[in-house]
Amino acid sequence: MTALLEAENLVKHFPASRNLFGRPTSFVRAVDGVSFHVEAGETLALVGESGCGKSTVSRLVLRLIEPDAGSVRFEGRDLLALDANELRAFRRQAQIIFQDPYASLNPRMTVGQILGEPLALHELVPANARRARVEELLRLVGLEPRFARRYPHEFSGGQRQRIAIARALAVEPKLIICDEPVSALDVSIRSQILNLLHDLQERLGLSYIFVSHDLAVVKHIADRVAVMNLGGIVETAETQALFASPRHPYSRALLSAIPVPKPQARRARMILQGEMPSALNPPSGCRFHTRCPFVVERCRTEVPQLIADGTGHALGQSVGQPVGQPVGHATACHRAAELPSAEGVVPADGGFSPALEKLVAAFSLSEEGPAASGVDIVGRPAAV
Numbered sequence: 001m002t003a004l005l006e007a008e009n010l011v012k013h014f015p016a017s018r019n020l021f022g023r024p025t026s027f028v029r030a031v032d033g034v035s036f037h038v039e040a041g042e043t044l045a046l047v048g049e050s051g052c053g054k055s056t057v058s059r060l061v062l063r064l065i066e067p068d069a070g071s072v073r074f075e076g077r078d079l080l081a082l083d084a085n086e087l088r089a090f091r092r093q094a095q096i097i098f099q100d101p102y103a104s105l106n107p108r109m110t111v112g113q114i115l116g117e118p119l120a121l122h123e124l125v126p127a128n129a130r131r132a133r134v135e136e137l138l139r140l141v142g143l144e145p146r147f148a149r150r151y152p153h154e155f156s157g158g159q160r161q162r163i164a165i166a167r168a169l170a171v172e173p174k175l176i177i178c179d180e181p182v183s184a185l186d187v188s189i190r191s192q193i194l195n196l197l198h199d200l201q202e203r204l205g206l207s208y209i210f211v212s213h214d215l216a217v218v219k220h221i222a223d224r225v226a227v228m229n230l231g232g233i234v235e236t237a238e239t240q241a242l243f244a245s246p247r248h249p250y251s252r253a254l255l256s257a258i259p260v261p262k263p264q265a266r267r268a269r270m271i272l273q274g275e276m277p278s279a280l281n282p283p284s285g286c287r288f289h290t291r292c293p294f295v296v297e298r299c300r301t302e303v304p305q306l307i308a309d310g311t312g313h314a315l316g317q318s319v320g321q322p323v324g325q326p327v328g329h330a331t332a333c334h335r336a337a338e339l340p341s342a343e344g345v346v347p348a349d350g351g352f353s354p355a356l357e358k359l360v361a362a363f364s365l366s367e368e369g370p371a372a373s374g375v376d377i378v379g380r381p382a383a384v
């Protein structure tokens with residue numbers, strides 16, 4: 001059994017400047033060797049700061065843009081080899097919804113027309129049954145069938161996202177890429193949309209690639225998480241494993257930025273030093289090294305590979321595993337094995353910057369406070 005979607009070593013560099021003859025002279029290395037897979041019925045979250053390449057990956061796997069290198073397989077078929085007809089058929093199988101549904105819904109069309117369009121385009125239901133199908137789609141996303149006569153501007157942000165979801169569902173896809181689907185919504189509306197996506201997944205057996213810059217949002221919706229930094233995946237794990245023991249310093253920083261819901265609970269934030277480097281001129285070696293509190297010389301020169309637990313294999317080689325087989329926890333960090341765990345360890349070079357102290361504290365404190373973990377930040381048993 002193959003995965004629903006497999007991306008292998010995707011690369012996309014955008015020309016950033018050109019010379020007099022129109023030849024590109026520099027490139028934004030938006031996506032630089034990204035591999036992952038999505039199983040049927042699963043939600044994979046792609047998480048990372050703005051600009052790290054998440055939307056570019058999304059567009060590459062839908063073949064909305066062409067990669068410079070790498071491959072995408074959908075149900076085992078090479079997407080890059082599809083002709084126009086086959087590509088149209090693929091477009092039915094995989095849909096995308098965006099952060100701002102208003103920008104993606106034609107303001108001059110009624111909701112009924114917006115939802116009816118893909119039905120007609122793909123000849124999914126006979127013309128006389130379209131209206132009933134539109135109403136069914138609206139009910140499916142929790143909207144009233146009479147809304148079919150209204151225009152997008154008559155709805156709230158949350159309702160518009162429901163309409164965008166209904167439009168994606170119209171073609172009965174297997175995969176939906178949700179690109180920051182709740183980032184523009186009020187916090188109170190977010191969980192409603194997340195719950196809707198979750199319900200729809202259960203009812204329809206959908207797979208999602210859920211793109212977000214916010215780890216907190218993906219915690220409850222994702223089965224697995226891939227953390228991206230500057231065009232590459234730095235860590236991937238089942239969601240629980242990632243939240244319980246993030247290994248890459250970058251994942252730890254992202255996790256420490258999630259607000260703690262209980263006011264009395266403490267979590268030190270790991271404030272990353274310095275600006276996020278640019279994908280125009282990314283750092284050599286590990287792309288996180290300029291901001292990493294654990295950096296050693298090797299990190300500056302040698303690109304770390306994504307290594308899965310215990311296997312010693314790069315993640316790309318585990319693609320295509322049978323469904324149901326547990327997927328390892330993979331990290332692209334030279335020092336993954338030696339970094340402080342929840343118990344706290346001093347980094348090998350003995351450096352102890354304020355940023356590091358905060359980082360280690362963030363992961364050695366349980367929600368009950370320092371005593372619960374039994375050690376202080378240097379790994380000594382805590383004073384009682």
Ligand SMILES: Nc1ncnc2c1ncn2[C@@H]1O[C@H](COP(=O)(O)OP(=O)(O)O)[C@@H](O)[C@H]1O
Nearest residue numbers: 014028030049050051052053054055056057279
């Ligand atoms: N069409 C494009 N032309 C040039 N640069 C682009 C284009 N699309 C994206 N980029 C650049 O690629 C990088 C990744 O962008 P994007 O995939 O949108 O990141 P994210 O979705 O994670 O915020 C950014 O530096 C962005 O400016």
Ligand SMILES: [Mg+2]
Nearest residue numbers: 054055056179
């Ligand atoms: Mg984006």
